[in-house]
Amino acid sequence: MKKIRIYICWALLSVLGSSCQDALELVPQDYFGDSNFWQNESQVSNFMVGLHKQFRDNQFQFLRLGEMRGGNYSTVDRQATSLNELPVIEQRLEETSSGVNNWAGFYGPILQLNLFIQKVEAITFLSETRKSYLLAQAYAMRAYYYFHLLRTYGGVPLVLEADVLNGTTDAVILRKARAAEADVLAAVKADVNKSISLFGVQAAVTDKSQWSPNAALMLKGEVFLWSAKVYGATADLAEAKKALNAVTGAALLPNFANVFAYNQKNNNEIIFAIRFRVGEAEMSGVAAYTYSTFNFNGLHYKDSTVSAGVGNFLVDPLVLAAPNSQQVIQRYAYTFELFQSYDVADSRRNATFYDYYKVNTDVKPNVTTIKNTALVKFLGTIDANKRYFSDDWPVYREADRLLMLAEITNAEGGDPTQFIQPVRDRAFAPAKDPKPFKNAGKDANELAIFEERTKEFVHEGKRWYDLRRMKYAAEPLIFKSTNHPYGVLDKTTQAYRILWPIEAAIWTNDPLVAQTPGYTTARPN
Numbered sequence: 001m002k003k004i005r006i007y008i009c010w011a012l013l014s015v016l017g018s019s020c021q022d023a024l025e026l027v028p029q030d031y032f033g034d035s036n037f038w039q040n041e042s043q044v045s046n047f048m049v050g051l052h053k054q055f056r057d058n059q060f061q062f063l064r065l066g067e068m069r070g071g072n073y074s075t076v077d078r079q080a081t082s083l084n085e086l087p088v089i090e091q092r093l094e095e096t097s098s099g100v101n102n103w104a105g106f107y108g109p110i111l112q113l114n115l116f117i118q119k120v121e122a123i124t125f126l127s128e129t130r131k132s133y134l135l136a137q138a139y140a141m142r143a144y145y146y147f148h149l150l151r152t153y154g155g156v157p158l159v160l161e162a163d164v165l166n167g168t169t170d171a172v173i174l175r176k177a178r179a180a181e182a183d184v185l186a187a188v189k190a191d192v193n194k195s196i197s198l199f200g201v202q203a204a205v206t207d208k209s210q211w212s213p214n215a216a217l218m219l220k221g222e223v224f225l226w227s228a229k230v231y232g233a234t235a236d237l238a239e240a241k242k243a244l245n246a247v248t249g250a251a252l253l254p255n256f257a258n259v260f261a262y263n264q265k266n267n268n269e270i271i272f273a274i275r276f277r278v279g280e281a282e283m284s285g286v287a288a289y290t291y292s293t294f295n296f297n298g299l300h301y302k303d304s305t306v307s308a309g310v311g312n313f314l315v316d317p318l319v320l321a322a323p324n325s326q327q328v329i330q331r332y333a334y335t336f337e338l339f340q341s342y343d344v345a346d347s348r349r350n351a352t353f354y355d356y357y358k359v360n361t362d363v364k365p366n367v368t369t370i371k372n373t374a375l376v377k378f379l380g381t382i383d384a385n386k387r388y389f390s391d392d393w394p395v396y397r398e399a400d401r402l403l404m405l406a407e408i409t410n411a412e413g414g415d416p417t418q419f420i421q422p423v424r425d426r427a428f429a430p431a432k433d434p435k436p437f438k439n440a441g442k443d444a445n446e447l448a449i450f451e452e453r454t455k456e457f458v459h460e461g462k463r464w465y466d467l468r469r470m471k472y473a474a475e476p477l478i479f480k481s482t483n484h485p486y487g488v489l490d491k492t493t494q495a496y497r498i499l500w501p502i503e504a505a506i507w508t509n510d511p512l513v514a515q516t517p518g519y520t521t522a523r524p525n
Helices: 002-022 039-058 059-067 105-120 128-153 179-198 212-229 236-244 334-340 345-351 398-411 417-428 444-454 463-471 493-500 503-507
Strands: 270-274 355-361 366-373 381-383 386-388 391-397
Touching: 039 105, 039 128, 039 355, 059 128, 059 391, 059 463, 105 128, 128 179, 128 212, 128 334, 179 212, 212 270, 212 391, 212 398, 212 463, 236 398, 270 398, 334 355, 334 366, 345 355, 345 417, 345 444, 391 398, 398 444, 417 444, 444 463
Parallel strands: none
Antiparallel strands: 270 391, 355 366, 381 386
16 A cells, blocks of 8 residues: 555646746646645645655665765776776766766756645645645755755745745746855855754654654754855854754664664664665665676685685675676676775775775786775675665665764864774774874865775765865865875866756746856857
């Protein structure tokens, strides 16, 4: 019954949002079903389930925007399969190759959230507690979408009303220019604050796959930390800290790998996660971060020092060859240097990557010709002899809260040891951390926190945003520098590439929309 309700709800969402998928074309094509909806609590609750389902469908987009440009993706094909999305990974985005289209597809969900907010605010049959809870989820979700848009494009069209349901159907009137970044940030802040206010004091959440008071507080902490460090609103550091300190009930798990394990859903470290489950949904694209068994060709080994005739070559060491739906092949690869950056005693190393090597044993001495890794962090589970990539994808977890608090404390001139050391202790448990964190001044601390986040959050959509937000000597880490090895853009010639371009179809449909500054727009005369 639950799946049927989800499908019915999603069908309604599709009808109501069918005209919202092409750029910002807001004229409705059909209101079928709307007059018969919003009549009881079950309908309203199911609509929210559908909104969360739509949120889940955007998981790979969140990953793409938050990580792929972060410098940890390899541009070298090591399995003769060809890598995907190289223009994104190699910072070669242009109007004709924008990396993502249609504002990342986020306006469809935003317009449906606008509809939900307008309808539910007018409802009288819900208890005030239930009504506030549902609206709190909607405001938090809308803030999250717009926060991604802000960090991706800067200023974007700001649509906060369900205009098409208010009698406005003229496509020209509905056109929207890009709002200023400050206005988008203000809208995000207003939505997340509204969400927290509406949530109020709620009972502890046991299902962490939906927006909750803790999730909204984490979002506020991240938004206000971004505001303080990217836009210079230093007073927002205190607001970010207050929000993060208000999160309750979360704790680091003793074992890093268990945080992501299929049989550990809703564990104590998770604050908010996108839910995947066998028979319901799989995380998109994970199989494309693994390996191609047909290219192992009898020369690949787990050990790069294998001697001729010693040990067996790899066939399918991670038991990937019987997937439920996804093609097991390497279309995305992390750099081998990222794997090597981990201390060998760091438990996150082997809980994140499986390293393997192509070795030529026909020559003496043997020659290692390829060093490669497969992502094992989200391998899911095997059910009825099929692999399902159905681990949950964390949006927020306790390690993120601690490391954001470390970053805030450091920005305030304090000692972040109390926040960063527990993360390191867990990484090296049960042994002791061989190089405990030492407070070494703001710049050195910032780099140490960034390195910890890099190792902790592989494939969690954090790296690109961390590069943009975190700084060394007052300079964002995203720029190449002799002071640190992390930057991916040249400040002199590529600073504008911090933001993504929009494709021509957007400004063709809406002449009010300008191209992202710095990119060439081939507008007709």
